[in-house]
Every structure is written in C-alpha cells, then in structure tokens.
Amino acid sequence: xxxxxxxxxxxxxxxxxxxxxxxxxxxxxxxxxxxxxxxxxxxxxxxxxxxxxxxxxxxxxxxxxxxxxxxxxxxxxxxxxxxxxxxxxxxxxxxxxxxxxxxxxxxxxxxxxxxxxxxxxxxxxxxxxxxxxxxxxx
Numbered sequence: 001x002x003x004x005x006x007x008x009x010x011x012x013x014x015x016x017x018x019x020x021x022x023x024x025x026x027x028x029x030x031x032x033x034x035x036x037x038x039x040x041x042x043x044x045x046x047x048x049x050x051x052x053x054x055x056x057x058x059x060x061x062x063x064x065x066x067x068x069x070x071x072x073x074x075x076x077x078x079x080x081x082x083x084x085x086x087x088x089x090x091x092x093x094x095x096x097x098x099x100x101x102x103x104x105x106x107x108x109x110x111x112x113x114x115x116x117x118x119x120x121x122x123x124x125x126x127x128x129x130x131x132x133x134x135x136x137x138x
Contacts, residue, residue, distance in 0.1 A: 027068050029076065039072045041065060044093050050076055054083035057101065059094040066097030070104050081105045 027041040039046040046069060047058035055077045061069050073082060082105050087095050 027065070027072055029072055037076055039069060041068075042093070048073055048076055050080060052080075054081045057082060057085045059088055060085055060097030060101045062093045062096035063100070064096075066100035069097055070101060 027039060030038045030040065032038055032047075035050050037048045037050070039048060041061065042065065044059065044061050044065075046061060047056075049056040055073060057073060060066060070082075082101060085098065085101050087098070089095075
C-alpha cells in the first residue's frame with residue numbers, strides 16, 4: 001500500500017515537471033523610451049522600435065518563440081510592417097525566429113550587411129531578404 005502511494009506521488013511529480021517543461025514561458029513587453037520597447041522571454045531580450053514607416057526588431061528569439069514574438073510585435077505596432085531585423089550574433093536563441101519573422105515581412109540584416117542596407121536605402125535598392133549572415137564581433 002505504501003509503495004503504491006509513493007509511486008502515485010512520484011508519477012504526479014514527474015507529470016507535473018514534464019508539463020512545466022513543455023509550457024511556454026511568459027513573454028513580457030516593457031517600454032524603454034518613446035517608440036522603443038523590449039520584449040523578454042527565456043532570458044532573451046528583443047528590442048523593438050516602432051516608427052511611422054514600420055518596425056525595427058533586434059534579434060528574433062528561438063524558433064519555438066517566433067509566433068509569440070510576432071504577436072507581441074503586432075500588439076505594439078498594429079498594422080505597421082516589420083521592416084528590418086538585425087541579429088546581434090548567430091546563436092540560435094537569438095536568430096531562430098528569423099525565417100518566421102521574415103515571412104511576416106522583414107528584411108534580415110546582420111553584421112556587415114547593415115551598412116549595405118543603409119546605403120541601399122539611400123539609393124532606393126534594398127533587397128527583400130538578405131539570406132547570408134556574417135557575424136561581426138562587437
């Protein structure tokens with residue numbers, strides 16, 4: 001009888017732990033200043049700047065977080081398009097959402113491409129999606 005009770009308690013603890021692991025952690029949006037906000041979850045921070053012409057996003061979290069990140073960006077930006085995504089470095093917890101965010105309308109920028117996009121914007125020729133990423137130490 002005592003063994004059965006211990007087994008049941010152990011099973012409940014294990015099931016609870018597994019459910020907790022599968023749960024999506026809360027995503028928090030914090031205003032920084034003016035048009036700039038920070039979206040934070042799982043120890044990763046994403047910077048979002050919402051302007052009259054669209055949205056700038058710095059980092060995109062991991063792939064499983066991408067849909068929730070896009071929803072949080074939409075809550076801040078409304079119908080304004082996501083124009084640019086800048087990756088600070090190539091770790092998957094910061095870049096894993098790139099494809100989903102790009103599908104939502106962003107141009108991806110990383111490392112040395114930031115200067116190219118800036119010059120391209122001046123010339124009026126910015127590629128829709130830059131697919132090659134170069135990590136530049138800061």
